[in-house]
Amino acid sequence: MVDNNQEIIIETGEETEKISRGSGDTPQIVNSDSIPLLALRGVVVFPNMMLPLLVGRDKSVEALEEAMVNNKEILLAAQKDEEIEDPEIDDIYRMGTIAKVKQLMRLPDGTIKILVEGLKRARVSKFEQVEPYFEVKFDIVEDEELEEDDREVEALMRTVENKFEDYVKLKEKIPSEVMLTINNIEDPGRLVDVIASHMSVKIKQQQQILEAVSYRKRLETLYGILEEELEILEVKDKINSEVKKQVEKRQKEYYLKEQMKAIKKELGEEGGGGSEAEEYREKIEEAELPEEVEEKALEEVEKLKKMPPRANEAVVVRNYLDTILDLPWNTYSEDKLVLDNVEDKLNEDHYGLEDVKERILEYLAVRKISNKMKTPILCLIGPPGVGKTSLGRSIAEALDREFVRLSLGGLRDEAEIRGHRRTYVGARPGRIINAIKDAGTKNPVFLLDEVDKIKSDFRGDPAAALLEVLDPEQNDEFSDHYLEVPFDLSDVMFITTANVADTIPRPLLDRMETINISGYTENEKVKIAENHLLPDLYDNHGLEDKLNISSNALKDVIRNYTREAGVRNLERTLAKICRKAAKKVVDGKERPTRVDVRNLKKYLGIPKYKYGKIEEESxxxxxxxxxxxxxxxxxxxxxxxxxxxxxxxxxxxxxxxxxxxxxxxxxxxxxxxxxxxxxxxxxxxxxxxxxxxxxxxxxxxxxxxxxxxxxxxxxxxxxxxxxxxxxxxxxxxxxxxxxxxxxxxxxxxxxxxxxxxxxxxxxxxxxxxxxxxxxxxxxxxxxxxxxxxxxxxxxxxxxxxxxxxxx
Missing domain, CATH: 3.30.230.10 (Ribosomal Protein S5; domain 2)
Known part of the structure; x- marks a missing residue:
């Protein structure tokens, strides 16, 4: 509110007017000239109302700046449709409020926050200009003088006050202290404006109050709006009461059902959740779980027994018990420790890679003699396409173990490794435990792909969580946050892959035995293509007896079309030849297609590289x-x-x-x-x-x-x-x-x-x-x-x- 006995200077062109305020008086504005107009969206400002506003539209900012340059007064008028971004003259109500800008603050996003005080009602008489802002001439709407003994107006005031008091009781957002202010207002115009400013009604209804000139008309309009709002609030309160009764009824039913369960238990007729709990108890006893795990599972069974079957907590407990029972606590794959067979399998699937094969055979030889050695963590480091992932699959097949692959590329959330605690909504075990559950055995070959591409952010450091997984000294008691009991990972054969060792976290790299796969020589690539790539490509493209690629053509492809360490691009390039050959077969060419050095360009185009001709000159x-x-x-x-x-x-x-x-x-x-x-x-x-x-x-x-x-x-x-x-x-x-x-x-x-x-x-x-x-x-x-x-x-x-x- 404005301080008492304050004097405001308003400059209006050629002359200067003083607006004096006595104790509680409203400023009187006379000799008005044109004034900027600010179109408001979704709000109506009343006299005697202090309100913050955000100004962001260019035309509104221009009007505000013009007002600040002159006397800080501006005419505030509401838009008929608040959805209109750039209103025209016909989109703005003619009745508005002359307001004083009390405070102004520019925000970082370019908008302006102002605090305005409504002074007097005013009606737009003429629009002087539209661009760059609205400037209008206006007429002050003076309040009528109240007769000393106007009992009708007095009665209307008391009726409106009583209705508003009922409105405040039903409207939770309005503080009860507002009524103290309302009861001390004796001026009917001020009473209507203050009450209207505290009501949450439509813009059209607020505008009706603003446009009512006589006290009687304002009070009657406000009374009608209060009546309508009270009916709506009473219906809403009735609906809330009915909903509350329904909730209380459900709680009563739940209480009676619990009593029923207790009675049945005493009579030996227990059913429902109790029978489900007994089923879980029997499964747990049959599963022969480790002692600590069985004790934890039975605790959860007791909790389930005391819960209503449809409770949310019961669903969480059931999911937890199902996870415990699905894990292979005592299920193992029996290794086929025949070294000759394993060596044959590795040689059959992979040409070269002698160091890796030798290391695998050494490990299996030790396992055959003694089972005391902890399972090593092998890390295959090499460029893409050299067979790191497929080598892990071949090891699993050679050992007759289940094979599990988990890609760590871009992993950022530590919970993906350790799991979520059951207190969180949607909690689940980590990807390690999930993979073990899917494998169905406790000793699979577990391939952790792209370990060099792990990331970390505010959700934790997955590399730190992997330390417990890959460290042979502590992974026999791996703790998943969801399980809350240790799980033995020491029997799992972990194999990790990476492109480079530099980006692998040092503590993690320290737990692994690295084997570098540098790439293949030209002759090795030719053998791989002849023994592995081409047979698979012929089979996939239906060209078993319809296509033949010579060894010299393979060398030409390797030298002039695929300059790489692995064989991934070589496989793609040979697939391109197969597709063109398949097209010839479909076109009706019956005799087999032979690809050699002379016709290779017809299939692959101009060579990409010049073998042996790199910067020959000095x-x-x-x-x-x-x-x-x-x-x-x-x-x-x-x-x-x-x-x-x-x-x-x-x-x-x-x-x-x-x-x-x-x-x-x-x-x-x-x-x-x-x-x-x-x-x-x-x-x-x-x-x-x-x-x-x-x-x-x-x-x-x-x-x-x-x-x-x-x-x-x-x-x-x-x-x-x-x-x-x-x-x-x-x-x-x-x-x-x-x-x-x-x-x-x-x-x-x-x-x-x-x-x-x-x-x-x-x-x-x-x-x-x-x-x-x-x-x-x-x-x-x-x-x-x-x-x-x-x-x-x-x-x-x-x-x-x-x-x-x-x-």
């Missing part, structure tokens, strides 16, 4: 490196360009932090060799160096490119070309020492696929070549170095030899 500032990615080994072309500038080093190609640091270290080393090579004069002050790794959209990181970066820098600064048939990998220190790196087998296979002839490696990596097939090593020349000087001597001496041969 180029300045371009050096081939070797990298290990999530898809296997790959070659990495590093380019260096020197241009006039200020000595800046620019790195592009979406390089990670490790590669950026390697580039800085390589440049620092190269600057120490300025006296030994014929570098560009003052290159570190007058020239900018730009290091770029093509395929910029692909992130690249790792410590494998140090010597490659240093060689490329020396080549560019000394204008010395480097042969495209040389590849290298290794890290370099500031002193020029070459450090060993990982992924050697994958990198060597990638170099061989790309047609590289010579590979420079750190001397300490020589031992890593033992796992590289001899057929690959015989096609390549290896140079082992310890210092960066040896790398530069090897690279540039070869260029000199080639130049001499050309001459």
């Amino acid at each position: 180029r300045v500032g371009v050096v081939t490196g070797l990298a290990y990615t999530s898809t296997g080994g790959d070659i990495l072309n590093i380019e260096v360009s020197v241009v006039p500038g200020e000595g800046k080093l620019t790195l592009t190609g979406k390089l990670g932090d490790v590669m950026k640091e390697s580039a800085q270290a390589a440049l620092s080393y190269v600057r120490t060799k300025e006296d030994e090579f014929d570098f560009i004069d003052n290159f570190h002050e007058d020239y900018d160096i730009h290091v770029h790794v093509p395929q910029g959209a692909i992130p690249k990181d790792g410590p494998s490119a140090g010597i490659t970066l240093a060689t490329a820098l020396v080549s560019a600064l000394a204008n010395q070309p480097v042969s495209g048939t040389i590849a290298m990998t290794g890290e370099v220190t500031l002193r020029g020492r070459v450090l060993p790196v990982g992924g050697i087998k994958s990198k060597v296979l990638a170099a061989h696929r790309s047609g590289i002839k010579k590979i420079i490696l750190c001397k300490e990596n020589k031992k890593n070549l033992e796992k590289v097939p001899d057929e690959i090593k015989n096609d390549l020349e290896f140079v082992f170095v310890e210092e960066m000087d040896e790398v530069l001597d090897t690279v540039f001496s070869e260029e000199e030899e080639e130049e001499n041969e050309d001459q």
Whole structure:
């Protein structure tokens, strides 16, 4: 409310008017000129009413800003239809309220929050303008003067007060203290406005009250609206009372049913929930559960016995007991520990992968001698398409165990591993327990796929939950939140797969025995295609006797159409040939189709890659490196360009932090060799160096490119070309020492696929070549170095030899 004896200055064009307020008086507005109009949606403002409003429409904001510039007064009028976003003149009621803007606050979303006080009723006489805001001329609607002895109005006031008191009793949202204010109002116009402002009625009804000019008309209109609202509220209260009686009736029925159960129990005639509980008790005793589990299950049976059959809690208990009984607490698959049979099965399903097969056979040999050894956790790490998942399935078949696969890619919720507590709605066991239940045995082969792609957020860390699952020292008492009893996972043979080891959490990786699957050689891919891929493709496409693909064509597909570590793209490419051959069969071609090197392009189009022709010519500032990615080994072309500038080093190609640091270290080393090579004069002050790794959209990181970066820098600064048939990998220190790196087998296979002839490696990596097939090593020349000087001597001496041969 407005303070008493406050004086407001209103500027109206040429003259200034003062509106004086006495004790409790309403301001009197005279000599009015045009005024901004604010169209309201869903609300009517009455005089003597203080109300907050949100202003967001452009036209409304313009009107409000115009009002604030002048005298902070504005005409508030309601829209006839609050759904209209941009109202026209005919969409706005003519009767409104002159209001004063008491407070204004701009919100972060661009809307404006204001506090307005209604002053006087006013009728729009003319719209002066419509854009950019409504501006109108208006006439003040003065309240009539009340006669001192007008008993009819007095009677109407008392009747309205009594009706509103009944309305307040039925309307829960209106505080009872409002009646204290109403009872102290003597002015009939003010009484109507205050009561109307507290009622939740339609806009049309509020507008009827606002437009009533005489006191008698206002009171009669308000009385009629109160009568209508009271009838609605009384019906609503009646409905609520009937619903309450129905609920009380159900509670009474429940109480009587419980008494009935107690009587039947005393008479030995127990039924209903009691009989169901006895059925569960019998199943639990027959299941021969572990002692702790049986005790917990019987506790739940006692709870079920005391619950009404249709209660929500009874459903939760039944689901829990069903889960307990469905789990294989004592069911095992008997291992077929005949090593020769297992070895034959593994060789039949997978070509190569000798390390993995050997490790499986070693484990089974120990199990055959002694059952005391805890089951190891094997982690198969390798690029996509090398057979990690299918290898797990073959192990299960070889052991005659059930096979369970669970994909962990993108898993974020810890409850997916540990389960939900039964206090939550929709609680269920974790995916580990569910998978064991579906397998039906306590010792399946459990494959956890893509363990390197686990995520964590506010829902917990699934990797931490997996520690209890995969740790042989504690998984014999794995605790699922839903079960609330331990379950022994020590008999489960867990196998995990990952593309790279770097993203596996260190504590989790520590629990596993890693086996790296680097990829397949060309000959291995040909054997896999002939023995596994093509028979399945012929069978699936109905081409058993209608298609023949030669070995040379397979090699051509591997070299020129699928450059990968695994065989997944090879299978897709061969499937493309099968589809085209199937089309020929349907078109009426009867004789078998033979695909060889000569007609391969008809089926696959132009080759995607040029085998053995990667950067054959020698180029300045371009050096081939070797990298290990999530898809296997790959070659990495590093380019260096020197241009006039200020000595800046620019790195592009979406390089990670490790590669950026390697580039800085390589440049620092190269600057120490300025006296030994014929570098560009003052290159570190007058020239900018730009290091770029093509395929910029692909992130690249790792410590494998140090010597490659240093060689490329020396080549560019000394204008010395480097042969495209040389590849290298290794890290370099500031002193020029070459450090060993990982992924050697994958990198060597990638170099061989790309047609590289010579590979420079750190001397300490020589031992890593033992796992590289001899057929690959015989096609390549290896140079082992310890210092960066040896790398530069090897690279540039070869260029000199080639130049001499050309001459």
